[in-house]
Amino acid sequence: MQVRGRVVALVPAAGRGTRLGEAQPKAFVEIAGCPMVSIAVEGLLSSGVVDRVVVVVPSELLARAADLVPEQVQVVAGGAERIDSVRAGMDAASDADFVLVHDAARALTPPSLVSRVVSELQAGRSAVVPALPVADTIKTVDDAGDVTGTPDRAQLRAIQTPQGFAADLLRRAYAAAPAGAFATDDAGLVERLGERVHTVPGDPLAFKITTPLDLRLARSLAGG
Ligand code: C5P
Numbered sequence: 089m090q091v092r093g094r095v096v097a098l099v100p101a102a103g104r105g106t107r108l109g110e111a112q113p114k115a116f117v118e119i120a121g122c123p124m125v126s127i128a129v130e131g132l133l134s135s136g137v138v139d140r141v142v143v144v145v146p147s148e149l150l151a152r153a154a155d156l157v158p159e160q161v162q163v164v165a166g167g168a169e170r171i172d173s174v175r176a177g178m179d180a181a182s183d184a185d186f187v188l189v190h191d192a193a194r195a196l197t198p199p200s201l202v203s204r205v206v207s208e209l210q211a212g213r214s215a216v217v218p219a220l221p222v223a224d225t226i227k228t229v230d231d232a233g234d235v236t237g238t239p240d241r242a243q244l245r246a247i248q249t250p251q252g253f254a255a256d257l258l259r260r261a262y263a264a265a266p267a268g269a270f271a272t273d274d275a276g277l278v279e280r281l282g283e284r285v286h287t288v289p290g291d292p293l294a295f296k297i298t299t300p301l302d303l304r305l306a307r308s309l310a311g312g
Contacts, residue, residue: 091212095138096142109300131198135199196310214284218294220246251274
């Protein structure tokens, strides 16, 4: 059974982006003349499956961000860690039946990936993440740099965003997260509840723009 439900997309864009080495916070760095946060919001809206977007930015950039996104997009202040920024976004999304959490840093994510995630939510899944097989062999290492294990690559996936959730499940996951919890993605908090997280095929274009090389790739793909 398909459940239409109201879809609110949260765009955490409050990171400093120190690994990118640019003068301004990452989400405001331009690709083809357009800040990443604007491109990410446009991708969500053009998917046609998102009812509302909430962007989360550093508090000193609230006014600037509001100028960069369409008028109907809400802009709120984020926090020190990504988990704090997503919490701030969720506080502004009390009308949501489904929540998407989508990093501004994945600016080139195709709208088709957004619809793929939402379709699974509407079909009854309560937590859905895009996943790609990994090309490299992945090893675990200890503090001394010595290898402690080599997980079977066939079972590993690189996880992207948007990550989609039934809104009440994501709220429960955040409510249960211990203070100072370390989470690099939202599905990780849902997994802690013992709930099933389903994967859908990701898209190479949804790569996270993290390093100067990523930025060069993004600019080259976007023609500037
Ligand atoms: O640091 P990382 O690349 O994992 O950040 C992923 C996304 O989370 C980025 O879009 C970044 O702007 C956002 N973020 C945030 N608030 C923070 C840290 C990161 O909104 N305090």
